[in-house]
Amino acid sequence: MLNIDNLHVKLEDEGAPILKGLSLDVPAGEVHAVMGPNGSGKSTLSYVLSGRDGYEVTAGSAQMDGEDLLAMEAEERAAHGLFLAFQYPVEIPGVSNMIFLRTALNAQRKARGEPELNAAEFLKLVRAEGQKLRIDADMLKRAVNVGFSGGEKKRNEILQMAVLQPRFCILDETDSGLDVDAMKLVASGVNALRSPDRGFLVITHYQRLLDHIQPDVVHILHDGRIIKTGGPDLALKVENEGYEGLIEAAA
Numbered sequence: 511m512l513n514i515d516n517l518h519v520k521l522e523d524e525g526a527p528i529l530k531g532l533s534l535d536v537p538a539g540e541v542h543a544v545m546g547p548n549g550s551g552k553s554t555l556s557y558v559l560s561g562r563d564g565y566e567v568t569a570g571s572a573q574m575d576g577e578d579l580l581a582m583e584a585e586e587r588a589a590h591g592l593f594l595a596f597q598y599p600v601e602i603p604g605v606s607n608m609i610f611l612r613t614a615l616n617a618q619r620k621a622r623g624e625p626e627l628n629a630a631e632f633l634k635l636v637r638a639e640g641q642k643l644r645i646d647a648d649m650l651k652r653a654v655n656v657g658f659s660g661g662e663k664k665r666n667e668i669l670q671m672a673v674l675q676p677r678f679c680i681l682d683e684t685d686s687g688l689d690v691d692a693m694k695l696v697a698s699g700v701n702a703l704r705s706p707d708r709g710f711l712v713i714t715h716y717q718r719l720l721d722h723i724q725p726d727v728v729h730i731l732h733d734g735r736i737i738k739t740g741g742p743d744l745a746l747k748v749e750n751e752g753y754e755g756l757i758e759a760a761a
């Protein structure tokens with residue numbers, strides 16, 4: 511479903527590479543976790559895949575369902591069903607959460623040739639999904655993420671995911687800043703979306719998220735490359751022993 515091959519990326523205005531030959535395949539139906547030390551390139555990977563400006567791909571490829579992701583504009587990638595839950599969700603003053611979600615959903619439906627949802631259908635959907643994440647009607651009316659607490663912003667990212675029903679979801683440290691109960695809500699939001707035709711890349715520093723979202727595969731990213739791939743026990747090993755041993759073994 512998602513195939514990344516030998517990806518090399520640098521900042522557009524700086525010379526130093528950040529991703530240095532990263533390869534990763536996530537088949538449909540699977541959840542892959544990406545862990546790695548600070549500064550190893552995890553967020554860069556999620557930004558490059560989602561089409562954020564400021565990065566230059568100097569070699570390699572990234573495909574979703576055989577189509578060249580890197581050749582698409584950011585909104586085309588979204589219309590193809592790619593979704594990124596940001597590490598630092600963006601505030602959008604003046605745009606209510608509700609209007610934002612409805613506009614995003616209908617733009618994607620239109621791009622896919624599906625009929626737009628009318629106001630009543632949309633309201634029913636967003637209220638039901640909001641309830642599961644304990645996002646009440648008041649938060650839905652407020653400007654997107656403005657004045658939201660750290661944990662509320664992260665839950666709001668998962669609400670967007672639940673409403674948009676993307677086919678491939680990237681979660682960039684969605685667990686950071688969440689209290690224990692909110693983490694369980696977020697995890698059940700993700701688990702509810704798990705399906706044979708959907709894939710996930712879950713970037714996290716902590717094993718505890720993976721207790722709730724059981725990954726099929728765990729990758730360790732260091733210095734712009736995947737240095738080790740394994741099963742869920744690899745995350746436990748990192749939790750217990752840190753990255754040093756894995757980095758030394760890969761050198």
Ligand SMILES: Nc1ncnc2c1ncn2[C@@H]1O[C@H](COP(=O)(O)OP(=O)(O)OP(=O)(O)O)[C@@H](O)[C@H]1O
Binds near residue numbers: 521548549
């Ligand atoms: N806009 C930028 N300007 C300068 N350096 C950058 C920029 N974006 C990324 N980098 C550098 O690229 C490297 C990778 O950053 P990235 O945010 O992808 O790491 P990460 O693995 O997500 O880290 P963390 O676990 O701390 O979130 C870091 O050394 C970072 O300082």
